[in-house]
Structure formats: C-alpha cells, structure tokens
Amino acid sequence: MQISVTINGKQESGEVEPRTLLVEFIRYQVGLTGTHVGCDTSQCGACTIHMNGKSVKACTLLAAQADGQDIQTIEGVAPVDGPLHPMQEAFRDNHGLQCGFCTPGMIMSALAMVERHKGEDLDEQTIREELEGNLCRCTGYHGIVKAISAGAKTMQGGA
Amino acid sequence: MYAFDYKKVASLEDAQKVFESADDGTFMAGGMTLIPTLKQRLASPTDVIDLDGIDELRGINVDSHSVTIGAMTCHADVAASSDVKKAIPALAHLASLIGDPQVRNRGTIGGSIANNDPAADYPGALVGLGATVHTTKKTVSADDFFTGMFETALEENELVTKVSFPIPEKAAYQKFPNPASRYAVVGAFVAKTSDGIRVAITGAGPTVFRVPEMEKELTGSFTVDAISDIAVPTHELNSDLHATAEYRAHLIGVMAKRAVADCG
Numbered sequence: 001m002q003i004s005v006t007i008n009g010k011q012e013s014g015e016v017e018p019r020t021l022l023v024e025f026i027r028y029q030v031g032l033t034g035t036h037v038g039c040d041t042s043q044c045g046a047c048t049i050h051m052n053g054k055s056v057k058a059c060t061l062l063a064a065q066a067d068g069q070d071i072q073t074i075e076g077v078a079p080v081d082g083p084l085h086p087m088q089e090a091f092r093d094n095h096g097l098q099c100g101f102c103t104p105g106m107i108m109s110a111l112a113m114v115e116r117h118k119g120e121d122l123d124e125q126t127i128r129e130e131l132e133g134n135l136c137r138c139t140g141y142h143g144i145v146k147a148i149s150a151g152a153k154t155m156q157g158g159a
Numbered sequence: 160m161y162a163f164d165y166k167k168v169a170s171l172e173d174a175q176k177v178f179e180s181a182d183d184g185t186f187m188a189g190g191m192t193l194i195p196t197l198k199q200r201l202a203s204p205t206d207v208i209d210l211d212g213i214d215e216l217r218g219i220n221v222d223s224h225s226v227t228i229g230a231m232t233c234h235a236d237v238a239a240s241s242d243v244k245k246a247i248p249a250l251a252h253l254a255s256l257i258g259d260p261q262v263r264n265r266g267t268i269g270g271s272i273a274n275n276d277p278a279a280d281y282p283g284a285l286v287g288l289g290a291t292v293h294t295t296k297k298t299v300s301a302d303d304f305f306t307g308m309f310e311t312a313l314e315e316n317e318l319v320t321k322v323s324f325p326i327p328e329k330a331a332y333q334k335f336p337n338p339a340s341r342y343a344v345v346g347a348f349v350a351k352t353s354d355g356i357r358v359a360i361t362g363a364g365p366t367v368f369r370v371p372e373m374e375k376e377l378t379g380s381f382t383v384d385a386i387s388d389i390a391v392p393t394h395e396l397n398s399d400l401h402a403t404a405e406y407r408a409h410l411i412g413v414m415a416k417r418a419v420a421d422c423g
Contacts, residue, residue, distance in 0.1 A: 001165065018165035018207065019197070042195055043339070045261060054235070054264040060194045061265070064165040065209060112260065116239075132341065133259025 008076025045134035055112035096147030188270030230269025287348025287359035331421035
C-alpha cells in the first residue's frame with residue numbers, strides 16, 4: 001500500500017506492506033536512522049518520535065497508521081547545519097549520554113515532557129516519572145535527569 | 160508478524176461492514192496490545208481494522224452526575240482533562256498510572272476494556288464506580304461486562320462506543336505496579352457512591368472482582384480499621400512469575416486500605 005507522511009516538514013511517500021512498522025519505514029525507506037530500535041517490544045523508548053506533536057513509540061505503530069500524519073524525528077529538532085537544539089545542548093553539557101543509543105528517544109521524550117508541563121516547574125520527581133517509557137542501558141539516569149532539567153529551563157527562557 | 164490487510168474506517172457502520180466481509184478480522188484501537196501480540200505471532204488476523212478515523216468515538220463529556228468517555232479517547236487525554244480531574248479525580252489519577260507517557264498517548268479506554276487484560280487498570284475503575292458500558296449492540300453494567308480472563312460480554316463484531324461513570328461522593332485508586340511494565344500486580348479502586356460502597360480489585364485474579372466483605376464493613380464504618388482484618392481467599396487469585404497468590408492476597412488488603420485512606 002502507498003503511504004504519504006510528513007516527516008520533519010518534508011513529504012515522504014513510499015510503498016509499504018500493511019505489517020511494516022513505522023520505525024522500519026523511517027529508518028530503512030526514508031533513511032533517517034536517528035530513530036533507534038532498542039527492544040522492539042515497546043518498552044525501551046529508543047524509537048520515540050512525535051506524531052502530531054505527541055510522543056509515541058515508532059516500533060509499536062504500523063507505517064500505515066502514520067499515513068497523512070505529521071511526524072518529527074530527532075533529525076528534525078534542529079537545523080542540519082545550525083546549532084544544536086537547547087535540549088541537545090543540555091544533554092552534551094550535563095553528561096546526559098554515555099553510549100548514546102537511547103539518546104534520540106530520551107530527547108524526543110524530554111521535548112514532549114516540556115510541552116506537557118508548559119508553564120510549570122519540571123522538578124526532578126516529575127522528570128523521573130515522565131521518563132518511565134525510556135530505558136538507558138548505561139544506567140546514566142542522573143545525567144539524563146539533570147540534562148532535561150537544564151534543557152527545560154533554557155527552553156522556558158530561564159537560565 | 161504474519162501478513163494481513165490493513166483497513167482504516169471512518170464510521171462504526173463501515174467498521175462493522177469491513178469486519179463482516181473479512182475472513183478473520185480484528186479491530187485495532189490504539190494498538191498497544193494488538194501490535195505486540197501480532198509481532199509475537201500470537202494472532203494472525205486476515206484484516207486489521209483501524210478505528211482511529213472514527214471521530215464520534217473520541218471525547219470526554221462531563222455533566223452534573225456522570226463522566227462519559229468515548230471508546231477511542233486515549234489515556235493521556237483522560238489523565239489531563241481538567242473536567243475529569245474535577246469530577247472524578249481518582250479516574251484521572253488511574254489513567255495517569257497506565258504504562259508510560261508514550262503508551263498513554265496511544266492506548267484507549269475502549270481498547271483496554273475490550274481486551275480485559277487481568278492486570279489492566281481501567282476495569283478497576285469501571286467496576287469500582289459502577290460504570291455503564293455502551294456498545295454498538297447494547298448497554299451493559301461494568302459488573303456484567305468483564306466475564307473472565309481476556310473475556311467480556313462483547314460478541315463478535317460488537318464495539319465499545321463509550322463508557323459512563325457516575326460521579327461518586329469520593330473515590331480513590333491505589334495500585335502496586337510491576338516495576339518494569341507498570342501493569343497492576345494488584346490495584347484497588349474504592350468508591351463511596353449514592354448506591355453504596357464499592358471495592359473493586361484488578362490485577363489479582365483472572366478478571367476484576369468486588370470484595371463484598373470489605374464493602375459491608377466499610378458501609379458500617381468508612382475507616383481503614385474497618386477492613387484491616389479481612390483476608391481474601393487465595394484459591395482464585397493469579398500466581399505467576401510476578402507474584403504468588405498469597406502475596407497478591409496480602410497486597411489486596413494493603414492497597415484497599417491505602418485507597419480507603421486516600422478517600423479522606
């Protein structure tokens with residue numbers, strides 16, 4: 001079947017099987033390999049993307065379900081040749097990544113978290129609860145939580 | 160995954176027609192259980208019928224005596240709804256504890272109750288509040304809807320359309336989540352309603368159930384002490400790698416007491 005999806009503002013069309021996963025379409029057909037497949041069982045969150053502004057796991061959606069929808073992946077959060085997004089910068093500054101495999105999913109979850117808590121203080125407890133759907137096998141959660149806290153502050157215009 | 164045909168439908172009539180014409184069709188709501196099931200080849204439907212395009216199944220409506228939630232409303236919307244938080248805070252709280260944020264953005268109330276996983280949260284709220292399930296064929300009380308492990312009163316080609324929850328005087332939900340999956344090892348929903356006290360337990364048995372002894376004692380005195388000596392028999396409880404029946408029986412007491420305390 002033919003599908004057409006807006007990914008990072010660009011129209012991407014392709015022929016997929018009904019059983020093709022969205023993450024497979026994004027990685028193998030569109031060629032955006034920043035979205036990772038960690039567990040493939042909707043637990044680890046390495047495949048987290050935004051669909052219509054909401055964080056979802058791309059390994060637990062069919063590509064067909066994304067037909068006509070608006071998707072953002074890690075490649076779309078900052079301009080290709082421009083500076084990093086403040087949340088990406090915060091991960092770099094706060095030792096928010098070790099091996100880096102979970103990082104794209106962590107950042108997509110972090111951005112959704114900031115959006116959900118707009119105008120509120122994103123405290124450590126909230127960040128840890130909201131990270132329920134993302135696993136870091138390096139167990140580097142302290143740095144990740146610090147990074148999200150710092151990134152959120154920058155995004156909300158604080159310091 | 161085995162191969163299947165994907166059909167997206169825009170109305171309940173279309174959904175039922177497509178199901179009728181399929182050899183072995185299955186409906187998909189949020190897909191949070193169905194897609195993992197398909198991946199493990201535990202199901203091999205010929206047709207997956209996606210209900211996501213049926214707008215009439217989505218939405219939350221609150222009036223002076225009830226909260227009505229459309230079957231395709233996702234958990235995140237219920238958890239974030241200021242109307243639900245005001246009318247039945249325990250219901251919004253329960254929705255906020257399901258899975259993780261990404262799952263809550265896709266998973267739906269209709270999908271959850273139609274699947275009736277023994278460890279799902281929503282059955283606790285439906286039975287705990289004495290909700291009414293509306294389907295394409297009938298209107299049925301929550302007490303009669305959940306019939307067994309992964310089994311409900313739904314017939315073939317019958318879809319949940321919405322669920323109505325009467326607004327209780329007070330209610331609370333307490334669960335002991337599996338630390339990895341966040342499914343309920345045991346969840347207790349306690350409510351003081353105009354029809355009396357209800358105590359519903361999810362996660363512990365093959366399907367959600369009420370505890371009449373606790374309801375009776377709480378009717379006499381709505382206090383934690385009133386139920387502290389009640390032991391739930393273990394012979395009908397689940398025993399698996401997550402918890403033994405004895406442990407679940409113990410947790411029922413603990414979670415029910417916490418829920419009563421939470422009612423204030």
